[in-house]
Amino acid sequence: MSVSNLLENWSKFRHTHPVDDKGIPDWEAYPSDIKWAMSIDLDACTGCNACSVACYAENNLPVVGKDKYSHGQAMHWMRVERYWDEGDNGFQAEQGARFLPMMCQQCEAAPCETVCPVGATNHTEDGLNSQIYNRCIGSRYCSANCPYKVRYFNWYNYPEQENAWPAPLNQQLNPDLTVRTKGVMEKCTFCKQRTYTARNNAKTEGRPVQDSDVQTACQEACPAGAITFGNLHNPESQVAKQWQSQQVDLIKDIQEKDEKEGNRLRGYRVLEELRPYPSVMYLERVRESAV
Amino acid sequence: MGKDIREDIAWAQINKDVLKSLESPRKLYWVIIFVALLVFSVGVGCEIYQYNTGMGVANMDNPHVWGLYIASFIFWIGMSHSGTLLSAILHLMHADWRKPIYRFAEAMTTFSLLTAGLFVAVHLGRLWQVYYALPYPSERWIWPNFQSPLLWDAMAIFTYLSSSILFLYIGSIPDLAICRDNIHQGWRKKLYTLLALGWEGTDRQWRNFRVTYLTIACFLIPLAVSVHSIVASDFAMSQQPGWHVTSFPPYFVAGALYSGCAAIITLFIILRYVFRFEEYMTLPILKKTVRLTFAIAMVWTYLNCIEFASVWYSHDQVAKDVLIQKATGTYAPFWWAMIFCGSVVPFAMMVKKWQTNIPVMFAVSLLLNLGMWLERWMIVAPTFSHGYYPWTWDHDQWPSLIQWGIVFGSFGWFTLLFMVFCKIVPSVSMYEVKEMVYHRSQARKKEERAVQEELAVKGAH
């Protein structure tokens, strides 16, 4: 606690991210030059669930079993949603199904962060929502306020009481991150353990982080390569190029796309209008009309 | 209609009657204590199981992370409002009929706040780490998140609880002194001696007492309003459809007063019988309370309609969907039951004959409370089951028996605390009833004198 600190740096403490009150980008709020972001091409996504399984493998997600699944207590950080076209007679299947991999959107102005009573979920300097398991007391307010409902609560003590990894399955657990006990919230971290290593390695080598340094587990697995991940602040990264070419701007809640070309682009963000400034851009699924 | 408090009742009689309640209530008292203990132990059993196994046994799920615990939390917070808030308002307005009933109403406040606090504990996934929410200085300079409405809640409730306890306590000091003077043995003597702080009723004490009591009452009114506004902020400050409603704070405050008044009626009737307070908790007082409750019921109904209307006429399709879901979806029976209990049943209180009919009012007050409990559930649950994201909709979430058990147990806990309190601290304020009787008889005398003078003037002619 430091009142002198407060008075000296008052203007600094009034920075907001990603935009200030007038809608002007306020990057000074960021102490780092990294902003992790993702883009997912729904036209390439086949809905095969490999990303989801990869997430189980990478992030020590417990298998909850049929009974708990039936109570909606599944722990898949990455869920693949399947939608149908809707017609007069119910669902139409003539153009297939639509798949949407949905995980934490790592919002810039995340609704979950402000409501946590203990500050267990915060914005990191590389633009993620962090979730501090040790700090979490399980009020579940973050999940209540998440518009995407991508936060998953440990309703049970999976590692111990529920024996989610009966020996020797427990030897598969990734030692780069912890298993979570009952009563804490968890969610997609954009494979924090991987991005963190990548940042450190790049720092050691004295260079900025590149695309080749890090892949998230889902991106790495995706058989169709639908997922792109990288540093949005690095104009050389694939993800930055995609966002730019799709005219999707992180700091806008309504994308002002170029009038002529813009409506022929397919980048969008889910529930953007709620102004959480999500870090995941989706590319619309395309369907041929000629057949 | 029954008689009001006799003005010529001897003050010593008041002491005697009230002190008797500390010693020999009706048998029903023990029945209530026993049942409450039983109900409470059911809740305790459920909580032990839930604590050991995990929150999953409550049958909450991932979109539906809050359940009856939060609903009951709001309910109990709401219930707390009438006691202290009404007591303070009526005190400022010099409404003397408050005097025989305010003590138990304030006790109700305190204990329902304690019950609400119980739900915080029950709700948390990691109760054992709850101290993280306290702003204690730590080596790492980690603080709770002061932006979270839950933290405001904690702060507001702490303030409210401690202020209410102080208000209740300060107001009881003269009565505790009476107890001290009249009970001469055992732990009670020691307790009353300790609590009475050596009160002697000197002019200096009374003088400071009056100002203090008035000041706290003044603080309590905005505080109580802020408390339930902040509880409403838990919802209104969120981004969820059905919660993000501007009118929530006044709506919550009205709902709180409403359920509190209903609870006062319920407890009024119970205490009146159990402790043989027929002389003090008179039917005219009941009638006044009932009328007040009716007025608040109408305010609540109005605010309810405002909420629906503002959703209905807005362009927020998502919020509209939630409203439609409430009225037609799986929660519809409960939602309509809430409307019925909250907005239709109170009309029974318009019937003059029923206003002082104890069985009818008892039933009505219970129904009102049920309606208000349902209201809280209908605020919490449908938004989870029908939020922004259709994929995660979950219309069939039904609380498990464990969850119901804990909610059930909380009523036992409240009753237990309340009934034990009433057996230790006089639940009718003796000194204030004396004041009331005194002032009324003074007023009567004045009136009579005026009449006599008038007669004398007439006679002189």
Add this chain to the structure above:
Amino acid sequence: MTENDFSRRDFLKVLGWGGTAVALSGCGNTSIQDGQETVTSYVTLPSYVTPSISNYFNSTCAQCDAGCNIMGRVREGRVLKAEGNPNSPINRGRMCGLGLSGVQAHYNPDRVREPLLRTGDKGETITWDKALGLINEKLNGTKGTEIAFVTGGMSGHVQALLGNYMDELGSKNHFSYEAISPAVLRAANKKAYGESMPRYRIDKARVVVSFGADFLGAWVSPVHFSQQYAQFRKGSRPEGRGVLVQIEPKMTLTGANADRWIAVRPGTEGVLALGIINALGKAGLSIPADIAAVSHEYTTERTSKETDVSAEQIEKLAALLKERTPSLVLAGGAAEGYAHGSQNAAAIALLNRVLGNVGKTLEASASVPFPQIAPTVGSRSSLIALNDGLAAGKYKVVFSYGVNPVFSAPASMKFKDNFAKADFKVAFAQYMDETALAADLILPLDSAMEDWATVVPEYMAAPEGAGSNAYAQMSFRQPMMEKVFPDTRGVGDILLALLKQRTADKYKEFEDFYSYLRSAVLKNKVALGGKAGDDDEVFWNETLSKGIVPLKGIAGSVSAKASAAGLKLPVPTDADPSYPLRLIPAVSASMRDGRNANEPWLQESPDPLTTIVWDSWVEINPKTAAKLGIVEGDIVEVTSKSGSIKTQAYLFPGIHPDAVSVPVGYGHEAMGRYARGVGANVFGMLDSVFDKETGELALNETSVKISKTGQRVIIVKEEGPVGGSQAGKPKIAVQVSADKVDLSKEV
């Protein structure tokens, strides 16, 4: 604090084991199971191990037959995760959910840990010496013709060793069985293009018309085809964004990704293919005379009537195919699982010839120059042969490895009873599955992450560039860590031990399968890409570390020789009124034939289309369901002539109203805690109808009726109460018409 307790304790354990496990990897019979090995300090770790930094070992996935090349991520002596090998032409660094779950097969708590001998109804644990001795004893005096060995598809040096063993036994009864096999496809391809597995170039096609080939899900080499598909969908490709049309009665994952999914009446795929040819002719494409002679009968009206596909749709499709070339037409399981399956496949193959795709999007493949290690592909017809032999009492000793016929044979074959007729049955098993339970001796196998093997994929994907037409590859499967259970053995080791029983002299130089494999590889150093002068040790290590051995293969050739001669498609008849619906056993990407059912990630990972977990279900078209009065969650009885199952009904828009579909792979009665009792086994109720040409079991030829049992459950699934509806929300999963977007400039 409890939460820390768990991770820290385990973490320390792992650190303790780490050094030894890595150092001893691959030799001896130690394991990490009991954790009693000497704790090795970090000081004495092998030079390539840095605590907390992962090592990657290249290997080959064993979860299905595609043979994807993987890298095992190993930390402190434990394999944690399988990741794709980026140098692989097959999966190019990618993985599917099934492949990722391989670690759960490895660490599975239900693995068989010791050799077990059945005595009566009981099993007893015996030593390996005793077990092998027992086999020797039983084989002595048994004629070669009385010995049978049933395996799945095989390849590589294990297969070579097995071949040697069978030769030593004097037996020719090696049955290669796959429950779900593209056997009809192979035969039809051979006939139509001259090669059973040509390379498909989805990435080069502008239009792909797939008759039930679930190439994104479970068909042949799905991860590879997913890569191609990603290319195919790129608008920035010179050919522009490709168009996928899927024709099948039950929507597969590929169907779900199609631009147009056409629900064809089950079994009339061939008719539709000919109808399209006819329409193409009408549209002005020149049709070779021999084909036209057959196809002209299939007027659009007739085709439409028989196939239940609208005339307009057929014409649109023909117009698209004519306009956008090259295209690629695929035939898959849904079109081939009939008595006339080969005919269907042949008719579909005609389309590729008519459209001139052969040689453009259908390329010649290459095969490995060593026939002993070339893949032996499995089929169901070989199971039929085995079953007939067993029924006739021909086989006294039966070995089974890597297959579970007791589970996956139709009940009407009475395989279980026939299997019991053999005197001595030996199962090489990783789980106590249904077949292992029926065996007399169970030999516990190493997992694919503990064992040595070489793998030659059947579908030979090739990298881009020169020489790709002669590209073939062999890949290594190598242990990534110490054995999890000490008493399991690799199949190569077991076969070697058995061979030594027969002819000790020939194999005495090989201490174990590892040394056999090493010497076999070093012997062919030059053919495997080395130079004659290379140091053996260096060559071996380098080859192993790459995991993939590119070979100069024998280039094949494809030709457009598909002919309509002899093509005869049956006229669809009205359904039998007592069994009005066609049952389509669905093969899902994760469950396949059920061999991986005990891997919990696969059970918990929702079926992509229905989002159901942990159970089987029957998909019914909402119209049919309405007629039958069935709602979602009704437990229905699906009855065929040969059997019945009870399962939950799921109303599914992606299925033809005349068909119902039940996923295969569920309904295990044994195997382990995650598989047992989950769902119902649809294999059991299939009718014994066979493809007339190949003799392959016709999977889709079973007709069923459906009746309600009166029970109803809430289906455990990922989707919510509104199903796949977006409830009018504007921008969740957005779809846009191709003419409304400009994909050419996308990055």
Add this chain to the structure above:
Amino acid sequence: MSKRYLLALYNNFDEAEAVVRELRNSEIKGFNAADDLVVKSPIEHPEVEEFLGEKSVKVQWFTLGGALTGGLLAFSLIAGSQAGFYSQMKGGKPIVPIPPDLVLTYEMFILGGVYITVLGFLICAGLPAKRSPLYSAKVSEDQIGILVKGDDGSMAKLREIFTRHKALEIQEEAGR
């Protein structure tokens, strides 16, 4: 000089008032009506204040001080701790956001006010206290007590006044 105490009980306020008036007007040596006179009553009675004369109450100053301290303390502590915790931003909000801090400031304002008021009450009313030696339980029931303190010499006079006004009971006690 030793002081003695005298307590007289009366039936009602009118009688007590008369006694007090007389005591205030009397000039008895060794007895100062302003300091040495205490009225004990079972209820809070504004008339008592009237006939005892205005005496200032200082509790409200405590209230003011408490409320202001509470509010100021709240804002400075909260904003200060947020500023010390600046590495963790929240949901697009500034590190030191004003509206939430004001909510808490408001609560602390009231909390400080109430607590310090109660403290002030205890101090001003002299509580907790040992009971004075001359105390009758009747005072908490229905009688008015008048307690006086005076020199030995004044006792007789005081007693006489009490008796004249028909005191129900008179107790005498030596000084402490």
